[in-house]
Amino acid sequence: MLDAAPPADELLADKAYDSDAVRENLIDRGIRPVIPNKDDRRFLHPFDRKRYRDRNAIERMFCRLKDFRRIATRYDKLARNYLASLCLAALVSCWLR
Structure with missing residues (x-):
């Protein structure tokens, strides 16, 4: 599904998309992943917490x-x-x- 996504600068996603394969795919395509780390991840990846909060507005829109x-x-x-x-x-x- 990520391959069908239009070109973007960054991708806001939840913890379900926290895998090394997804992150590598995004970086190879020139997309900055804004994905929080799962609780059981050994090596933590940095992500923009402030930018991740914007995802909440998108989730509320879909709920409405x-x-x-x-x-x-x-x-x-x-x-x-x-x-x-x-x-x-x-x-x-x-x-x-």
Whole structure:
């Protein structure tokens, strides 16, 4: 899935992506990994804690979108209809915030 990701400067991810293979793949592609270390890791990798906190805003946005049943279960058959529903849900979610 990481190979299909668009070009980026850095990747914010949670502890589940903390492996040497993932980190090497990202560095080889010129992406700076911002991934916290697992508790059982022997050799700790440095990461930007302040930048990692920005990931929380992304997680909250996805939670708000999943509150809309149509978005969470993807009832629409066509991708364009799903995108339209997603845009409306994002608009309403932002408006009601």
